[in-house]
Amino acid sequence: xxxxxxxSLWSEKSTDADRLITLHAKYDFAVAYPPFExxxxxxxxxxxxxxxxxxxxxxxKEMAYYPHVQGDESLREFTANKIxxxxxxxxxxxxxxxxxxxxxxxxxxxxxxxxxxxYVITEQFVYMGTTKQLSYYNVxxxxxxxxxxxxxxxxxxxxxxxxxxxxGVLPKMLYTIPEHQNPTGSTLxxxxxxxxxxxxxxxxxxxxxxxxxxxxxxxxEAEPAFASLDDSGMVIYVxxxxxxxxxxxxxxxxxxSNEVIDRALSVKVxxxxxxxxxxxxxxxxxxxxxxQKSNYDKILKEKKESMEKGLEEAFAGTKxxxxxxxxxxxxxxxxxxxxxxxxxxxxxxxxxxxxxxxDMFAPxxxxxxxxxxxxxxxxxxKNYEGIIELGSIFxxxxxx
Amino acid sequence: xxxxxxxSLWSEKSTDADRLITLHAKYDFAVAYPPFExxxxxxxxxxxxxxxxxxxxxxxKEMAYYPHVQGDESLREFTANKIxxxxxxxxxxxxxxxxxxxxxxxxxxxxxxxxxxxYVITEQFVYMGTTKQLSYYNVxxxxxxxxxxxxxxxxxxxxxxxxxxxxGVLPKMLYTIPEHQNPTGSTLxxxxxxxxxxxxxxxxxxxxxxxxxxxxxxxxEAEPAFASLDDSGMVIYVxxxxxxxxxxxxxxxxxxSNEVIDRALSVKVxxxxxxxxxxxxxxxxxxxxxxQKSNYDKILKEKKESMEKGLEEAFAGTKxxxxxxxxxxxxxxxxxxxxxxxxxxxxxxxxxxxxxxxDMFAPxxxxxxxxxxxxxxxxxxKNYEGIIELGSIFxxxxxx
Numbered sequence: 001x002x003x004x005x006x007x008s009l010w011s012e013k014s015t016d017a018d019r020l021i022t023l024h025a026k027y028d029f030a031v032a033y034p035p036f037e038x039x040x041x042x043x044x045x046x047x048x049x050x051x052x053x054x055x056x057x058x059x060x061k062e063m064a065y066y067p068h069v070q071g072d073e074s075l076r077e078f079t080a081n082k083i084x085x086x087x088x089x090x091x092x093x094x095x096x097x098x099x100x101x102x103x104x105x106x107x108x109x110x111x112x113x114x115x116x117x118x119y120v121i122t123e124q125f126v127y128m129g130t131t132k133q134l135s136y137y138n139v140x141x142x143x144x145x146x147x148x149x150x151x152x153x154x155x156x157x158x159x160x161x162x163x164x165x166x167x168g169v170l171p172k173m174l175y176t177i178p179e180h181q182n183p184t185g186s187t188l189x190x191x192x193x194x195x196x197x198x199x200x201x202x203x204x205x206x207x208x209x210x211x212x213x214x215x216x217x218x219x220x221e222a223e224p225a226f227a228s229l230d231d232s233g234m235v236i237y238v239x240x241x242x243x244x245x246x247x248x249x250x251x252x253x254x255x256x257s258n259e260v261i262d263r264a265l266s267v268k269v270x271x272x273x274x275x276x277x278x279x280x281x282x283x284x285x286x287x288x289x290x291x292q293k294s295n296y297d298k299i300l301k302e303k304k305e306s307m308e309k310g311l312e313e314a315f316a317g318t319k320x321x322x323x324x325x326x327x328x329x330x331x332x333x334x335x336x337x338x339x340x341x342x343x344x345x346x347x348x349x350x351x352x353x354x355x356x357x358x359d360m361f362a363p364x365x366x367x368x369x370x371x372x373x374x375x376x377x378x379x380x381x382k383n384y385e386g387i388i389e390l391g392s393i394f395x396x397x398x399x400x
Numbered sequence: 401x402x403x404x405x406x407x408s409l410w411s412e413k414s415t416d417a418d419r420l421i422t423l424h425a426k427y428d429f430a431v432a433y434p435p436f437e438x439x440x441x442x443x444x445x446x447x448x449x450x451x452x453x454x455x456x457x458x459x460x461k462e463m464a465y466y467p468h469v470q471g472d473e474s475l476r477e478f479t480a481n482k483i484x485x486x487x488x489x490x491x492x493x494x495x496x497x498x499x500x501x502x503x504x505x506x507x508x509x510x511x512x513x514x515x516x517x518x519y520v521i522t523e524q525f526v527y528m529g530t531t532k533q534l535s536y537y538n539v540x541x542x543x544x545x546x547x548x549x550x551x552x553x554x555x556x557x558x559x560x561x562x563x564x565x566x567x568g569v570l571p572k573m574l575y576t577i578p579e580h581q582n583p584t585g586s587t588l589x590x591x592x593x594x595x596x597x598x599x600x601x602x603x604x605x606x607x608x609x610x611x612x613x614x615x616x617x618x619x620x621e622a623e624p625a626f627a628s629l630d631d632s633g634m635v636i637y638v639x640x641x642x643x644x645x646x647x648x649x650x651x652x653x654x655x656x657s658n659e660v661i662d663r664a665l666s667v668k669v670x671x672x673x674x675x676x677x678x679x680x681x682x683x684x685x686x687x688x689x690x691x692q693k694s695n696y697d698k699i700l701k702e703k704k705e706s707m708e709k710g711l712e713e714a715f716a717g718t719k720x721x722x723x724x725x726x727x728x729x730x731x732x733x734x735x736x737x738x739x740x741x742x743x744x745x746x747x748x749x750x751x752x753x754x755x756x757x758x759d760m761f762a763p764x765x766x767x768x769x770x771x772x773x774x775x776x777x778x779x780x781x782k783n784y785e786g787i788i789e790l791g792s793i794f795x796x797x798x799x800x
């Protein structure tokens with residue numbers, strides 16, 4: 001026990017809240033993880049070894065340095081070429097910044113643009129890591145209406161005008177996950193992207209495009225990136241290796257105009273991200289990018305289908321509906337009669353099935369009758385079994 | 401070029417400063433890097449492989465998760481045992497937090513304790529990474545007088561009272577690098593540590609002990625850590641793998657009382673540090689800790705002696721003096737006649753020798769007649785050659 005008295009010393013910012021400990025249910029659909037079965041540990045080790053074998057002295061010197069503020073040059077070059085080829089984005093290694101996960105990238109952009117009290121528009125339901133960061137910097141998050149295809153452009157313009165009318169300011173940016181959105185799994189069609197770009201130009205609102213699920217499409221073709229549809233510098237593009245390989249690598253990136261990069265780096269404390277992980281990713285993906293994507297896509301499709309089979313069996317004839325995404329990690333589940341899934345969440349968790357209720361993703365707190373189900377992490381058969389179990393628990397609790 | 405107009409959008413916090421690009425002189429004594437010749441790349445790969453071989457499924461699952469907010473459990477356990485055994489610090493894996501470098505650890509503690517406008521005491525000359533962080537959070541840094549043994553306890557108490565008298569508040573903490581200090585290379589004797597602990601209890605000022613050079617002692621025995629001399633919870637202990645292995649791994653840590661850990665984690669955004677690098681460090685050091693220390697210590701000693709030989713040859717009979725540290729990475733060089741080394745720095749750099757002038761480390765801007773010379777990074781013979789070159793440049797510029 002501590003006898004030194006810190007009571008009068010704490011900053012206003014810090015709290016004495018307990019540490020968050022993540023608990024996993026038997027069937028854990030609450031997570032946001034890629035398929036662990038295919039995490040290429042030996043591939044990463046071989047990739048790392050190939051870099052060391054190729055030039056031990058160069059690698060040892062670079063490891064002894066504090067990493068370049070933009071991260072490893074070779075991985076930046078690889079990544080710039082990858083998104084040029086995959087996503088039609090014109091960039092190069094000097095305009096790319098590797099970060100400690102895409103979360104750091106989003107955080108730098110938020111800090112470069114937002115002062116406390118500012119407004120940022122997001123999708124109506126949105127990744128809570130970003131809303132947490134916005135709230136950490138005392139930025140107000142306003143969700144804009146979406147349907148099963150993502151943001152609705154007309155409603156987006158209304159949201160801008162509502163902020164303007166209510167608060168006398170324009171929002172500082174739009175944050176969006178247009179491809180296999182977290183949590184809804186929706187993908188925004190090209191036509192809507194073009195409309196949103198027009199609206200953003202009209203009001204002078206930059207777009208922070210978080211494209212971290214684009215590598216996880218298992219059917220059809222990706223929609224074009226916002227960043228490929230606009231060459232004015234308005235779009236800031238964020239990506240990640242968390243869902244292409246694994247979150248444990250803590251490597252994401254962004255590309256933007258040079259003035260945005262300078263601003264973002266001006267608020268960064270410390271050096272670039274992990275050089276050791278960068279070597280492994282670079283060494284591995286330079287020989288295995290397409291194989292890696294197809295390994296994940298194959299198993300993600302099987303996992304989604306297994307979950308869907310469960311949903312069809314367990315919820316046939318009920319008021320439940322669910323999305324059928326063509327990529328990413330999540331199915332969006334809804335009780336169309338408005339039944340509250342938030343209030344039974346803990347009970348369902350205790351009985352063995354984890355999910356996150358929709359209100360956790362909603363800046364305005366709605367969506368209690370919805371839930372995000374992650375199909376990516378649990379083994380194929382557990383996706384089915386867990387959903388059957390969920391149906392049976394829901395029956396027991398009179399949810400369905 | 402960007403045609404989208406960001407001018408009215410930037411936050412007050414961001415600046416349009418150019419990106420910092422680190423340039424290296426031919427003889428680079430300006431850096432803060434460990435001996436690259438001994439960075440154990442193959443050892444790290446083998447360490448990583450040993451973890452994967454031992455339990456692929458466990459590793460793959462942990463990589464697929466977002467890392468535990470305190471970082472990898474096994475490396476936490478190893479580190480807690482290491483500092484218990486090396487430094488006599490009573491801790492365990494639950495009271496240890498792995499961070500993205502020791503910089504993140506320091507940043508979390510600063511945020512947990514300091515509000516804008518607060519005061520923190522450091523050594524008179526101190527690691528600029530920490531002063532940059534303090535200034536980023538709008539905390540005032542006050543350097544307290546030191547001699548070749550580090551902080552002077554009586555002067556430290558005077559500094560506390562001066563802050564109290566001038567500003568009506570007590571400082572929020574003491575930040576100190578007591579062992580092989582950066583930049584001076586000094587080590588604080590046990591008797592002074594005990595005096596400082598008494599003073600800190602008297603005024604209720606916690607100590608942030610940054611012990612990141614302790615593994616780099618090549619002669620004699622380490623002084624006892626502040627954290628081992630006080631069991632009240634007043635001391636927060638920070639360490640790092642940057643100087644024991646390499647900064648490119650981006651892994652440091654801190655240990656503190658549970659209430660300090662809870663406060664520090666309450667201001668943290670995002671998950672724990674790189675799981676991939678954690679496996680490599682854990683796998684490697686569990687079999688090679690003593691070997692790794694002795695590899696570095698042997699070459700660091702040779703490098704320091706090579707630099708010292710150069711100093712003795714080049715500066716004999718001049719007004720120059722220098723410290724002869726028993727560990728760490730730096731020799732502290734001083735022109736005892738007050739000759740300004742800051743104003744010739746750029747010219748000397750252009751002629752091939754890099755150093756950092758003392759004023760860059762001084763919160764109050766003094767020390768222009770001093771310089772930090774890093775002997776750890778350049779090869780042994782270049783330490784000698786570069787110093788001979790420095791002497792000749794200084795002669796040419798009438799510095800000596």
